[in-house]
Amino acid sequence: MEIRHLEYFIEVARHKSFSIAAEVTHTSQPSISKAIKDLEAELGKTLFYRSTKYVKLTDAGELVLDQAQQIVAAFRNINTQLEGLAKLQTGKIHIGLPPITAVTTFSHMLGAFKSEYPKIQIQLFEYGPKKIEASLQDGLLDFGIFTPEDSDLFEWIWFEQDPLSVVMHSTHPLARYDLIDYKDFEGEQLILYNNDYKLHDIIIAGCKNAGITPEIAFETSQRELMTQMVTAKLGVALLPTKICQTLNPLTITYRPFADTNLCLQLALTWKKGRYLPHAAHELLAFLKTNYHLIESY
Structure with missing residues (x-):
């Protein structure tokens, strides 16, 4: 069974005429007749009463018409959606x-x-x-x-390439510095990226290369939690500078980090x-x- 067979069937049922159906579908009447015969043979049912005066749907034809209309409508809807996709609208x-x-x-x-x-x-x-x-x-x-x-x-x-800055409470002693390096983290509580992030390992390695063992207060993947802990004076954090620029300057201060290679x-x-x-x-x-x-x- 092909979609065009169902389309021919619907047009014959609509116009009650094989010749008119052929005209509106821009095909020949023998092609329409063959398609209907093929459909009837596949379904094993007669779909039309045919006479020299009229064409009328049988009971089976009435049932098939309802289903055929739904199938053809669904198929045309698929084509419409694919056209929208091809035009990159959906x-x-x-x-x-x-x-x-x-x-x-x-x-x-x-x-x-x-x-x-x-x-x-x-x-x-x-x-x-x-x-x-x-x-x-x-x-x-x-x-x-x-x-x-x-x-x-x-x-x-x-x-994106965004250098990291050191974030701290406005009253933190490091706020007096113009530039902060790994060695300045000596004795400080670090609020750090969790180990899902490569920056986690890079920062720890940088501290060790500077001869200090970082004291990690907390590890997280949540930016809001990091800034809240800084606001609560629980430690200092390293965040991308673009984020730092959006923080409340009344409670949080940020300073550039000496390692310019440490960036997001x-x-x-x-x-x-x-x-x-x-x-x-x-x-x-x-x-x-x-x-x-x-x-x-």
Whole structure:
């Protein structure tokens, strides 16, 4: 059974005429007759009473007509949706991003993209970088935001490089410093990224290289919790500078960190060789065109 057979059947039933049905479907009357015969043979039922004067649906034909109309309508709806997808007016993108990282730049980019393509749905999932990387490999996400390293597994577009600053309560002794280094953390309570983040290991290694063993007060993936603990005078933290600029200066102060290589580097990353939906390709094209971002291989 083919969709066009059902379409021919519906037109014959509507016009009660094989010749008119042939005319409106721009086909020949023998083709219409053959399609109806093939349909009747496949269903094992006579669908029309035929005479030299009229064509009328049988009881079986009435039943089939109702179902045929639903099937054809559903098929045409699929075609309509596929046309919308081809024009990149619809679709869905799944993106994983760490809750603690500064995604200010990406948020603006995403907002601009949504303004241009309002019918494309974007689902955001807050995971740690390691889970994002694993989810990309398992095909659960289209994109992930983190610091990729393995060019055999991933492709990416860099969009953020934000140096870390030291965040402390406004009354903290380190607030008197103009620049803070690892050695200044001696005896301080650090509120640190949890071990889902590569920055966790980098900061601890930096402290050890400076000859100190860091005292870790708390590890978390929640930015709000880090700043709340700083406000409560429970320790100092390292946060991307763009985040620091949004904090309340009456209670929290931040100072630049001496290690300028310690920065948050973020890329929009996807699994190499994985199928990406049309909407995801459109996001990539939008970023490259409007923000001149370069794809890494």
